Amino acid sequence: MPSHVFADHAAAQPPERGAVDALISQTRRLRGDVDAVRREAVADQGDPAGRWQRALCDLAVHQLDDLDDHLAQLRDGPPRAEGEPAAPAAHRPTDPSRPTDPRRGSLLSRVGSAEWNLLTDEASWSCELYAILGRDRAAPPLSLDELPSLVHADDQPLLTAMVTDCLVDGKPIDGEFRIVRPGGDVRQVHMMGEPVLAADGSTASMWAVLRDVSELRRSQRVLRETQESLRRRREIEQTEHRLAVELQEAVLPPWRGALRFPHNGPARLDLAAHYLPSSVGSLIGGDWFDAMELPDGQALLSVGDLTGNGVTVTSGMAMLLGALRGMAVAGAPPGRLMGWLNDLLDATAQPALGSAICCRYDPATHRLAWAQAGHPAPLLFRGGTGRALTPPSGVLLGAACGAAYEQAEEQLLPGDLLLLHTDGLVPRHDRDAATDLLLSLAPRLTEARTAQDGVRALVEEFGEAAREDDACLLIARC
Incomplete structure (x- = not known):
């Protein structure tokens, strides 16, 4: 009679833990250095260059947080199928400044900036923003009222709500929506911004940074689909193995x-x-x-x-x-x-x-x-x-x-x-x-x-x- 054959076998081993742990340590040290630069970059609200620097630091911190997460996943191996024993959790320092929910940004792509002056109705866009939105650089920048014309019809209420909350309640903007370029190409855009206050405390303008995250979101979808496919394949293999063992022992x-x-x-x-x-x-x-x-x-x-x-x-x-x-x-x-x-x-x-x-x-x-x-x-x-x-x-x-x-x-x-x-x-x-x-x-x-x-x-x-x-x-x- 054959010896009992366990249905669950060890999953494929992740890469060498020591090398990946070293990369994680380097990433966290770099994240701390960038965070220090970000604190030093907090400038006067009226200084566009200071706001730009702070926004870039914020994005860099998000990027390094993503890298930290991805390296940890690489170290711990692929996701396990339902019922597989979980690997021992590796120690990871808790950083209260990091969001617990999945972050909106990752994989820094070209970043564009914009500011809308509510007192003069003037708007200024960076060259990068024109490229992101597919607009001719010779054309004037769109006002806040005109901006929804570039947004996918299903996402226009979201943009309107974010802008209203920013201008009326002073809430920062952090969200994503789809834009439709002149040629019909649909892109996913991530927008971060906040109001700029005048001396009397009223809202003088709104500034924002936008970046195209279409490729990132596509990569994330592929990753999720790949993980789901891997999970299903493992479950099928485990089921087949159990059936084969039962059939062999019966025969x-x-x-x-x-x-x-x-x-x-x-x-x-x-x-x-x-x-x-x-x-x-x-x-x-x-x-x-x-x-x-x-x-x-x-x-x-x-x-x-x-x-x-x-x-x-x-x-x-x-x-x-x-x-x-x-x-x-x-x-x-x-x-x-x-x-x-x-x-x-x-x-x-x-x-x-x-x-x-x-x-x-x-x-x-x-x-x-x-x-x-x-x-x-x-x-x-x-x-x-x-x-x-x-x-x-x-x-x-x-x-x-x-x-x-x-x-x-x-x-x-x-x-x-x-x-x-x-x-x-x-x-x-x-x-x-x-x-x-x-x-x-x-x-x-x-x-x-x-x-x-x-x-x-x-x-x-x-x-x-x-x-x-x-x-x-x-x-x-x-």
Whole structure:
């Protein structure tokens, strides 16, 4: 029975925390320096240059706050799907001057300025503001009454309300609206401003800075959509993984620990198996092991691997294993059984390739008949040594329609230990190197008193290694 495979795997690791933390520290130091400059830049309300400097400092502080947030997100990694455990929160100094709500500005683009004198009805625009609004620089600047003519019809009430609150109640302006340029291009504009008071306390003029934040808002939308897509994909992967695990556990043999055949009478075949999950990724593959006592008293032993991973592959493995059991119960010998499995896999709606070994063992005579389809040969351990059985010819299942599979026989002796396994049991080694490593364990395996002892020795040797693919092993001791 396979070991329990957790449905939730660790998310992809964020970049090196030390490097990002250093950038965050630099950003916060720079933010403090800019804040000091901003405090020094507070000038007389009637000084346009002072107001301009202060506005730029405000925007720079907003920009650095955004950078701080983005670096923190980079350090902490992508957003987690619902139900995933949250990462420990990193310590972050609290700055009461920073707004708690999402800020309006970011990614400094060209900034334009304007001032509307309420006493003389004069207006002055910077060259940058003409460019932002798409106006000809030779044209006179628009008055406050004319400015809404550039604004999208749906946003005109918002602009009117902000200007009224500024002029009547002295509230600062901080908002966004859409403008429609002469060519029909719609842009998103962020406006910040405040009233300029006369000596008697009345409102003399209103000044404002405006910038085009269209690209920023577009980037933010893309980011939100990407995050939502990532969240949905993770949820789908987790659901698929859970389904694959449940299907695999339902299909693989229900016995745990040791199994002995025949069930009734003196035991002549001692069996044990183990499933090793992949240590990377969130989906499981199509590896299987199986052992079943047949009606004639013989035993069916098989291991196999269907290429790919996920629910589709696991369901394909379930179909293949069910067919294998049915044909074995009907008395099909291993070679013919492999041929029928190949035809079945070739005819499925979801084409796939698979490797497998099918053995039929007679406990009374210790005779083993077996066939293989592109799979590692069984390893026989006897008298302190081990060897790979000579494989009969057989291509991968699903590789060629109508392929023929030869059958081989091997005479086993009491005390022999037979190992069947899938690729991936020995990680980071090709098939020949993996076979050599397994055969080097012959002294330990031949000393194993039970099949379960043999499984335990292999799991101790290879179970903790990082593996890119899952693996199965089945040990039979005569």
